[in-house]
Amino acid sequence: MKPTKRKNMQPEARRAQLLGCAQMLFFSKGFEDTTVQDVLDLAGVSKGGFYHHFKSKDELLFGVLDGMAEGVFSHMSVVASDETSPAIDLLHSFLHLRANYLREHEYSGQVEFFRVMNQEKNIILHERFKRRVCEDAMPILTKIIKKGCDEGSFTVTDAETAAELILFVSGFLDFALLRAIDARGTDTADHAAQKLQAAIDMQFLTVDRILGLPDGTTDFGWPEAVDVTMATVPPILPSAK
Amino acid sequence: MKPTKRKNMQPEARRAQLLGCAQMLFFSKGFEDTTVQDVLDLAGVSKGGFYHHFKSKDELLFGVLDGMAEGVFSHMSVVASDETSPAIDLLHSFLHLRANYLREHEYSGQVEFFRVMNQEKNIILHERFKRRVCEDAMPILTKIIKKGCDEGSFTVTDAETAAELILFVSGFLDFALLRAIDARGTDTADHAAQKLQAAIDMQFLTVDRILGLPDGTTDFGWPEAVDVTMATVPPILPSAK
DNA sequence: CCTTGCAAACCGACCGGCGGTCTGCAATTA
DNA sequence: TAATTGCAGACCGCCGGTCGGTTTGCAAGG
Structure with a gap:
């Protein structure tokens, strides 16, 4: 040999x-x-x-995470560099990043991404990814919120904490999204779609209220997102092991 | 031999x-x-x-989790069984469960618990525990919220989603608490204490607003919690490996 | 243009330790 | 005594990681 x-x-x-x-x-x-x-x-x-x-399997994971975080961050930095627009617009841009990202890339692939990320066995991957994104996003969102406070449009006592809480709350959508995706094609699909819509509404309502904005100020930025999500043909792959 | x-x-x-x-x-x-x-x-x-x-190491973990969840749940069920009190009181009782639990048991032990739970290496343990508690708490909190809506004191479109979001937001405190605990005794302790207070305030403010209650309705139920937390002598154990 | 030298890229047998299995025996009960 | 059940410990396959040695590409010297 x-x-x-x-x-x-x-x-x-x-x-x-x-x-x-x-x-x-x-x-x-x-x-x-x-x-x-x-x-x-x-x-x-x-x-x-x-x-x-690579000096360990963990370093490999962090390498992958870095690559993904870089992709996310490149989108955010555009928003961060805008100094002229009012804070409310920047906030909208920031909050719409995710929806835009989903739309720009073919959506079905992103669905798979969510599904895999939210599986039991991927807790570590998911948690570290969230932490990484949160770390990158914190300074940018904090900056926006501070700007909004200076302009008088936001009412917040601690911009940093508010930013952190908003990013934290963003994770709520992931959870609901996952369940909706898993319910596609089943007889609970309608119910799941309603729950997803409720979660989206409530999340953004919460963001409004955290920042002291009038109800309905912020939104997902992609009104038909739920319909699109539920409509996508479920790629039934019986968990290759 | x-x-x-x-x-x-x-x-x-x-x-x-x-x-x-x-x-x-x-x-x-x-x-x-x-x-x-x-x-x-x-x-x-x-x-x-x-x-x-035990048929696997995982079953052992779930067994441990069950034991802990049972302890938490036994406290909650008391609140759940109360049919007569107004929803707002039940909500207070529910939200104060954690603070009460911390006070009843010797606190320093609970601090250790939080520290360990929030370490990188314990992501799985932590995540599964949170999920478990959330599952147990969901129906109870949902019931309370529905009761509040019926009584007219809460304003919520979807009680279940609101309950889920509130429980989700509760995790925000863990995060802030951990950092405060880690900062004890260092020169950033004061800052960390302020941040912890800000996180607590913001979390409960958010709960108020999710439920459509006047600001300041809910609280941690343990005003001096931050001081107590920061005052506890940090048990410096140099991470036995 | 051909050596020669060398650092960096790479190979694959090997190791300690892990979760989990299995055979058989000792303690307990009927 | 016979049957059941709690238990011992050798054993298995696999995984992450190590290590001594080999190959490759390239630049300097002739």
């Missing part, structure tokens, strides 16, 4: 390749259920090669 | 013993870092003995 043919690559290229493979596997099988060997096989690299570039 | 002296016990007693040992270890070392062998050593039982009572 002669040794496997070998292909040296630039470190960055290898790293990127491994991160790509890892991301695919993490999203499909989950972090814990993905073996380092799985990544190795998919990338066609040996264990030694892998550990030359 | 003669076999280890052996002590048969009643199944329930063994189970309880193993659960007790597991709980101790999970809270000190975290779920993932606790080996089944660790539990065996502490309980003085063999692997075969263990797997005679």
